[in-house]
Amino acid sequence: MTPAKKNTLFTRFAKWTSRITGQPGAFAVATATLVVWALSGPFFGFSDTWQLIINTGTTIVTFLMVFLIQNTQNRDSEAIHVKLDELIRSTRGANNQLLDLEELEVEELDKLRDEYEALAEKARSSIKKRKSVKAR
Known part of the structure; x- marks a missing residue:
């Protein structure tokens, strides 16, 4: 079996997003966004709208990232299970009862x-x- 060369659009997007957001640069951008928002507080008088902007933005990003991270984690976990099952199955003397423990x-x-x-x-x-x- 060879890996599929063409993944679904969602899978490609989830992989790309997890790669990008896992980089130090993404953390720096998020930190810079918070710093700019905090520094803009006096200009906007620390208004309710000023607070609502960061609350809404972070809530939306968090909500969407949960699904992308879960998708990536599920794929990684499944791949590891299959690899471990193959190692157990192919090792002489291994306890095949350990196959599919996740079930x-x-x-x-x-x-x-x-x-x-x-x-x-x-x-x-x-x-x-x-x-x-x-x-x-």
Whole structure:
């Protein structure tokens, strides 16, 4: 399977937006906007309209960015799950029960995590015992 060369318009826009807004320059622009707005306060007499402009602008940007960020996060998460599933599937001796863990309920995930934590503790105890035998 090869990656699709043509993404939907929304996917291309979401990727572009997340790339651009994740740059230091985007933070600088946002900061500069707030500084200009704050400095313009005395000129506008710190009016309700002056306050409404920044409140409305930030609310709109935040509202839209939530959806773009969620779209990007969902795609990244799905890709990571598929890659991890492939690594588990292709590794000899791997526990294939771990494929598609993201589909389990929280209680089932907690039970599996507890089992793996117990295995890890057992392995650490074994290492400590070997180190103490070697030190003698």
